[in-house]
Amino acid sequence: MAASTATLTPSFLSDRINAMQESQTIAMAKKARELMAKGIDVINLSFGEPDFETPQYIREAAKVAMDQGFTKYTPVPGYLDLRQAIADKLLRENQLAYKPENIVVSTGAKQALANAVMSLINAGDEVIVFAPYWVSYEEMVRLAEGTTVTLMGALENDYKVTAAELEAAITPRTKLIMYSSPCNPTGSVFSREELAAIAAVVARNPQIHVLADEIYEYINFVGEHVSLAQFAEIKDQVITVNGFSKGYAMTGWRVGYLAARPEIAAACEKMQSQITSGTCSVAQRAALAALQGGRTSADEMVAAYRRRRDLVLAQVQQIPGFKTPTPSGAFYIFPDVSAYFGRRTPAGETIGNAGDLALYLLNEAHVAAVDGAAFGAPNCIRFSTAAADEKLREAFVRIKASLEKLG
Structure with missing residues (x-):
């Protein structure tokens, strides 16, 4: 029997799923992976995921649990x-x-x-x-x-x-x-x-x-x-x-x-x-x-996150138009980037909002970030600082260079 050529359309789906938006953090990470699959060196600052490995003692406990029949x-x-x-x-x-x-x-x-x-x-x-x-x-x-x-x-x-x-x-x-x-x-x-x-x-x-x-x-x-x-x-x-x-x-x-x-x-x-x-x-x-096991491993990671926050803040402060308070926790920078709205890309496209700017940075700087509209703040972009120091430095060098190309 020949395979059906019918395709599933939104009309077949429930109203609740059609009304629901895909997670924008996951959506941007997906776009970044698509570029990476083409061999492009993308620095992914879209995901809120620690770049550290799970501490060894926790992994060992999981192995023991399997052996004990859990x-x-x-x-x-x-x-x-x-x-x-x-x-x-x-x-x-x-x-x-x-x-x-x-x-x-x-x-x-x-x-x-x-x-x-x-x-x-x-x-x-x-x-x-x-x-x-x-x-x-x-x-x-x-x-x-x-x-x-x-x-x-x-x-x-x-x-x-x-x-x-x-x-x-x-x-x-x-x-x-x-x-x-x-x-x-x-x-x-x-x-x-x-x-x-x-x-x-x-x-x-x-x-x-x-x-x-x-x-x-x-x-x-x-x-x-x-x-x-x-x-x-x-x-x-x-x-x-x-x-x-x-x-x-x-x-x-x-x-x-x-x-x-x-x-x-x-x-x-x-x-x-x-x-x-x-x-x-x-x-x-x-x-x-x-x-x-206590908080020792967590405290060690926090020290690294603090250093990375300070590293990124120093770079962000060199970018004209980026306005951001100093984060007191977590591992994100969330600047207001509205100063770049209305500017034009080298290809002649207009940056109308933070989503346009995030997409421009992905395609031009090869840095993935997330449109602030997904967080209820359409003037902002979220950058994760949960990445290695050298990756963060390179990312913001690229971002600054790409922003300077906007007319």
């Missing part, structure tokens, strides 16, 4: 000893008292976030998202049929939303607030005083929950990390999300978790039971070893 299905919320270790970590490092039943281990922090959104949001509920935000927040809200209310922090305040701005945005339909600290993409870190003011607003609105994304907790250049759930009056309103990908260079292991009041944890467990069930057995044993 190859079966796991409990949906995670192994009990791992959840206890996470609870111990939260108490030791974050002053948050939780029991294992408050913890749900997921296939990455992204699934933990999605579980929480899907468990809380009904059609028409409003979700206040602090912008600039991680690219998947808005799509998760859309999938849950909620309405995103974007709240943009001022560049002059390191893109951080204030308590007053938050209070002004709350309506009777507000159900959830989402933010990250340290922030992807800006690297901004909320201080204790700033979070205390936000906590006071949340306390006055007991119908609202907050999804606090702390995946970059360890990559902090200013010292103290503060969890919003530390403010006792709102602890039950806060869902804290974290994981192992950034601090322990365990991106491919896909282990994240959330900590929340029992009713929310149970709801997320129910959601996960119908989507993926329990997280990979061997990856969970590796995560347990990571926690048991």
Whole structure:
């Protein structure tokens, strides 16, 4: 029988998938790989992935786990000893008292976030998202049929939303607030005083929950990390999300978790039971070893990230028109590049927005970065600094040279 020539068109797909945008970080990485496959030397600064290997002691624990027979299905919320270790970590490092039943281990922090959104949001509920935000927040809200209310922090305040701005945005339909600290993409870190003011607003609105994304907790250049759930009056309103990908260079292991009041944890467990069930057995044993091994390896990586941040900042400050605050954490630089809008490329094309500029830099400088529109900030571009020093130096030499060609 001859193969059918019929092709699948969007009309065959669900409205929800047609409405959903592809992750722009993944899309740009895909374009970079296409050029690299043609033999072009592309420096990829689009992906938020540590360039370090997972520490050896964690990898050894995974090998031992396989030999010990940890190859079966796991409990949906995670192994009990791992959840206890996470609870111990939260108490030791974050002053948050939780029991294992408050913890749900997921296939990455992204699934933990999605579980929480899907468990809380009904059609028409409003979700206040602090912008600039991680690219998947808005799509998760859309999938849950909620309405995103974007709240943009001022560049002059390191893109951080204030308590007053938050209070002004709350309506009777507000159900959830989402933010990250340290922030992807800006690297901004909320201080204790700033979070205390936000906590006071949340306390006055007991119908609202907050999804606090702390995946970059360890990559902090200013010292103290503060969890919003530390403010006792709102602890039950806060869902804290974290994981192992950034601090322990365990991106491919896909282990994240959330900590929340029992009713929310149970709801997320129910959601996960119908989507993926329990997280990979061997990856969970590796995560347990990571926690048991302490923070030494993480602190060594943070020292390198700080050096790279300073290296890139020095180069960015030499580029006319780039405006960026100094990141206090994470591993990104997020400059406002709107000074280049309206300029023309050597080929005669007009740079109309940050997406055009990111594409120009990919094709001209062979440096991959991500359009800030994906993060709710259309005047900006995100560059990852999670690359080797020599790669970062070369990338910004190329970027500066390419920008100088714009008319």
